[in-house]
Amino acid sequence: MAEVTYFVAMPFFRTEDGDLAAGDAKELQTAGAAVREAQRLAMTAAGAVAFSRRGDPGTGEFQDAVVIQRFGDVPAAEALLGAR
Template identity: 60%
Template sequence: MVKKTEERADSAAAGKRVTYYVALPFTRDAEGELAAGEAAEFQSPGAAMQAANALSKKHGGAVAFSRSGDPSIGEFDDAVVLIRVGDVPADLESFTS
């Protein structure tokens, strides 16, 4: 009986989903193209959105987004944009995946 309990615990751990909240700044490079800065992870959606607001003032634009999935197997859902502030690319998929 103990073995079945351990197996269930192992399979539950393998299927554990997490959500990451991220703020990502954008600036214009010398050619005028938008370039992503360094992403920062936060504990809550509100904290990520506050950071995006602050980053947009310093960098010209920022986005906050979340991604949920199972890091143990590397599977994640598409990113969900929480807020766009200032000058950010229209298509964020390549920056949020």
């Protein structure tokens, strides 16, 4: 199967302890749509991030996520890779 690029928007919420926790990720069709959705999600969350990930769903091999844009409070880039 050919490589594909997924575009994702994911919110982050504050736990009772004040830590950031990832919400449900939403897949979108384009990078621009992911940025717009992340911006919208950040209005009701601590923050949100738009990112892309490229790989082959058939083999399950994917490159590291590439952060497109952050809004509000989100974990450092290294922590984002293991968020979900």
